Amino acid sequence: RKEVEQDPGPFNVPEGATVAFNCTYSNSASQSFFWYRQDCRKEPKLLMSVYSSGNEDGRFTAQLNRASQYISLLIRDSKLSDSATYLCVVNPYDYKLSFGAGTTVTVRA
Amino acid sequence: GAVVSQHPSWVICKSGTSVKIECRSLDFQATTMFWYRQFPKQSLMLMATSNEGSKATYEQGVEKDKFLINHASLTLSTLTVTSAHPEDSSFYICSASYRGFAGNTIYFGEGSWLTVV
Numbered sequence: 001r002k003e004v005e006q007d008p009g010p011f012n013v014p015e016g017a018t019v020a021f022n023c024t025y026s027n028s029a030s031q032s033f034f035w036y037r038q039d040c041r042k043e044p045k046l047l048m049s050v051y052s053s054g055n056e057d058g059r060f061t062a063q064l065n066r067a068s069q070y071i072s073l074l075i076r077d078s079k080l081s082d083s084a085t086y087l088c089v090v091n092p093y094d095y096k097l098s099f100g101a102g103t104t105v106t107v108r109a
Numbered sequence: 110g111a112v113v114s115q116h117p118s119w120v121i122c123k124s125g126t127s128v129k130i131e132c133r134s135l136d137f138q139a140t141t142m143f144w145y146r147q148f149p150k151q152s153l154m155l156m157a158t159s160n161e162g163s164k165a166t167y168e169q170g171v172e173k174d175k176f177l178i179n180h181a182s183l184t185l186s187t188l189t190v191t192s193a194h195p196e197d198s199s200f201y202i203c204s205a206s207y208r209g210f211a212g213n214t215i216y217f218g219e220g221s222w223l224t225v226v
Contacts, residue, residue, distance in 0.1 A: 004152070008150075041200070041222070042219070042220065043202055043217040043218060043219050043220045044153070044202075044217055045217070046214070046215070087152070087153075096143070096155060096158070097143075097153075097155070097204075097215065098155075099145075099152040099153040099154075100152055101150070101151055101152040102152065
């Protein structure tokens, strides 16, 4: 079983729509969780950390469910610029990061 | 601006030659850096952990003699792909951890695209 699994998508949504997707992780001892954004042929960039109580950053909302070992990302009022691959990242220990394969989101005009 | 810089961004080399990729932390010291590889439409896979002043720690399945890592200073780690073959063509990316007041933040380099022909 992969350490981090994501629905690859693609999620093709119109501007202004809401899109949400999950990822699951296998290591129950994982302590830190993140969503990164990766644009085509570029390095990943931190979108937001995911906290136990859930957190928002503008149009982005992240949730953590430790019991079921999944995290989610919701994007409200989608913009064209939100088109990217979103990577679910889990930190099982030290500074090592485990990456999901990414969920591709395409926002169309 | 970039916090972690990688060079080169793109490199094409002939099969059998060696290629060196540099990863530099800018304005901070990184005792530990990480090297990843990403094939198209796949996740980033950790190859090795680069430790300043000591040997790198390789992940299972990664050949240490093929992927040479040197972390000679607190701001520079290098990855050398030796005797490169077409199957080594990939996106190689490094990361470094910065310990600030808000805790630890992972920064990625811009990545290096390697094409072996």
